[in-house]
Amino acid sequence: MGYLLQGLFGERSLTKVAGLFNQQSQAENTMAQVLSTAGLQAGQVRLLGPQHAYAPRREIFSRSMEPEPTGMARTFFQSHIVFGAAGGVLGLGVFAWFFRAAHPMILSSPLLSFIALVGFGTTFGMLLAGLLSLRPDHIRMITHVRSALRHNHWAVVAHPVDPTQTEKVKAVLEREASEVLTTL
Incomplete structure (x- = not known):
């Protein structure tokens, strides 16, 4: 099923996983764990803070949540x-x-x-x-993350490319984050 969906979608990463944190240090440590444990590359994981919710250029937030515009x-x-x-x-x-x-x-x-x-x-x-x-599932996640950032929380957003990476990212975030959000 995943192979069929990958053929239908133009994006490499179909699933987005986000973890919300109360403190920057927690988010940074968890991001490092996600990178080392799940085998993701640096470009697949983003750290967002309160400053991103109010940035004058919204492209920063948009590129972090949806990094594949051509896809x-x-x-x-x-x-x-x-x-x-x-x-x-x-x-x-x-x-x-x-x-x-x-x-x-x-x-x-x-x-x-x-x-x-x-x-x-x-x-x-x-x-x-x-x-x-x-992509209504992505819109729900983006709205929730933006709201959390506006309330001075931090977010680690991962873009895994296969189900194995997705499960590893979820496992790390569920252990460390106050809230975990996923898309399809």
Whole structure:
């Protein structure tokens, strides 16, 4: 399943894991543990403090939470192509099923029925892809981390690239952090 999702998404890191801390020293120590224990590279783990929530340039916070903007663009295009095509094929299947069943509405106007069913299937597939591209799980995490930073907390945000790294990061953060947040 993970392999299929990796093919659909353009990002290397599909899961984000964040740990919230009350003190900077706790966060820094935990970040070092995550780097050594989970086998992540330095670019995969970010330390965010209260100053990042109020930084005049919001790109600092955005790049820390979502470091792969080109991967996000690939996710947008790939998901729309895949889900749009799947919706079109599903619409074609519905048309064929109704046509073989000799449904009177389909038989009275086969071309318009074909266009409508395939068109609606493609449209709904692309709408689903748009929802997937919005990444509601990431939005929830980003909002929660930003709120914690505004209340003078610290955050360690990790971007593991496989399930093994994800489990190791979660284990370290669950031991050390006051709160742990994860995305899909």
